[in-house]
Amino acid sequence: MPSKAQFGKWAVVKSINSGGQADVYEVIDSEELLSDDEQRLLLENAFQTLARQAQAADDNRSLAIGDLRAVIHNEVARMSSPSCALKLIKRADTQAARRFAAEVQFLQEQHHHSLIPLLDSNVEEKWFVTRRFDSSLSDVLPEYKQRGLVILQAMHPIVEAVSRLHSRGIIHRDIKPDNIFRASSGELVLGDFGIAMDLEEAEEEARLTRSSERVGSRDWMPPWAAFGRLEDVTKTFDTYTLGKVIWAMVTGNNRVPHRYGAYGDFDIVEAHGTPEEVLWLERIVKATVVERSSDGVPDGTALLRLVNEALAALTRGYQDVKVQHRRCLVCGHGRYEELVDLNATHQRNFGLEVVGQPKFKILVCSHCAHTQLFYFRDAVVPPGWS
Ligand SMILES: Nc1ncnc2c1ncn2[C@@H]1O[C@H](COP(=O)(O)OP(=O)(O)O)[C@@H](O)[C@H]1O
Ligand SMILES: [Mg+2]
Numbered sequence: 488m489p490s491k492a493q494f495g496k497w498a499v500v501k502s503i504n505s506g507g508q509a510d511v512y513e514v515i516d517s518e519e520l521l522s523d524d525e526q527r528l529l530l531e532n533a534f535q536t537l538a539r540q541a542q543a544a545d546d547n548r549s550l551a552i553g554d555l556r557a558v559i560h561n562e563v564a565r566m567s568s569p570s571c572a573l574k575l576i577k578r579a580d581t582q583a584a585r586r587f588a589a590e591v592q593f594l595q596e597q598h599h600h601s602l603i604p605l606l607d608s609n610v611e612e613k614w615f616v617t618r619r620f621d622s623s624l625s626d627v628l629p630e631y632k633q634r635g636l637v638i639l640q641a642m643h644p645i646v647e648a649v650s651r652l653h654s655r656g657i658i659h660r661d662i663k664p665d666n667i668f669r670a671s672s673g674e675l676v677l678g679d680f681g682i683a684m685d686l687e688e689a690e691e692e693a694r695l696t697r698s699s700e701r702v703g704s705r706d707w708m709p710p711w712a713a714f715g716r717l718e719d720v721t722k723t724f725d726t727y728t729l730g731k732v733i734w735a736m737v738t739g740n741n742r743v744p745h746r747y748g749a750y751g752d753f754d755i756v757e758a759h760g761t762p763e764e765v766l767w768l769e770r771i772v773k774a775t776v777v778e779r780s781s782d783g784v785p786d787g788t789a790l791l792r793l794v795n796e797a798l799a800a801l802t803r804g805y806q807d808v809k810v811q812h813r814r815c816l817v818c819g820h821g822r823y824e825e826l827v828d829l830n831a832t833h834q835r836n837f838g839l840e841v842v843g844q845p846k847f848k849i850l851v852c853s854h855c856a857h858t859q860l861f862y863f864r865d866a867v868v869p870p871g872w873s
């Protein structure tokens with residue numbers, strides 16, 4: 488429990504988490520007074536819970552005052568308006584104070600429905616209050632395993648929020664499942680701006696903190712950032728970590744390697760086959776989780792474009808034209824079989840006066856005979872086939 492039970496109008500209900508930098512508490516707004524009836528009900532509930540606990544407890548053991556307080560606190564939390572989260576910085580040094588002020592400023596200035604909202608703050612006392620969430624993405628990763636469309640729909644607003652940050656010159660630097668919260672509605676929200684960085688202020692930052700700047704989690708940050716050089720903090724940093732989060736969602740595993748490649752269970756296609764959903768996700772992971780910054784996706788906006796393309800394809804019944812035995816688009820029952828190969832010598836022009844040296848690939852449904860014709864101008868394979 489913190490040194491005091493009240494911060495501004497916020498009453499502490501219980502501790503949520505305690506890290507190296509900060510303690511996080513569940514709090515409620517004590518100004519939201521309850522009516523007499525509500526208070527009576529609340530006390531009755533609290534005492535019923537206590538009675539049950541006392542019965543269950545060992546006869547020789549009496550309930551401590553602390554237990555009593557905790558039960559009543561929890562009842563208050565449950566009865567009153569939704570509880571919130573208060574983050575209190577523990578460290579007293581100037582660097583921690585400066586970082587804290589920066590975090591509050593980021594939260595104050597950046598508004599997006601997928602960025603954690605700031606509800607209250609006190610820079611002097613080093614605390615701020617945000618909406619509280621029951622789980623983080625790391626608690627629920629297995630729920631997303633192999634569900635490409637669900638993953639893209641869930642991550643789209645987060646990528647959009649990062650794209651917005653990037654257009655304002657801000658790098659989050661600490662995107663990982665622990666720092667993405669999930670509301671009961673299923674919506675994801677990005678939090679923990681503790682080491683976010685404004686590129687314009689980065690030069691000054693470098694002078695101030697070169698020696699002891701806190702860095703992100705090594706499990707998630709890109710390999711090129713391992714040396715802690717300021718010039719390696721680019722927008723690709725965030726697209727890399729976003730790609731890794733998407734990868735972790737596909738595999739359902741909270742730890743994924745530093746670079747996409749043939750890694751058995753971590754290889755998306757090898758582990759999950761080639762359904763369209765998986766192919767589109769692999770495309771995004773391959774593009775983002777790379778070894779060198781210059782090979783990555785340059786910024787949030789470019790990544791958003793990739794996500795939008797994948798979403799459009801998946802929601803409009805995209806079929807990978809290279810995959811053999813695709814299901815028929817007309818009858819939904821048969822499979823397409825090749826009738827004329829692009830390289831076959833007997834391919835015809837169907838009486839058309841076509842320019843160059845056209846070639847056709849013809850596929851026919853085994854059930855309803857629906858025919859698909861693909862035209863290769865000058866025998867060049869269209870981009871959709873590669
Ligand atoms: N709004 C919140 N709702 C619920 N839990 C939270 C919230 N904010 C933080 N936490 C919990 O506290 C932990 C640390 O908070 P975070 O903002 O990530 O700070 P740190 O910089 O110490 O990582 C989170 O991983 C999460 O478990
Ligand atoms: Mg965190």
Ligand SMILES: [Zn+2]
Pocket residue numbers: 815816817818819820821822852853854855856857
């Ligand atoms: Zn058919």
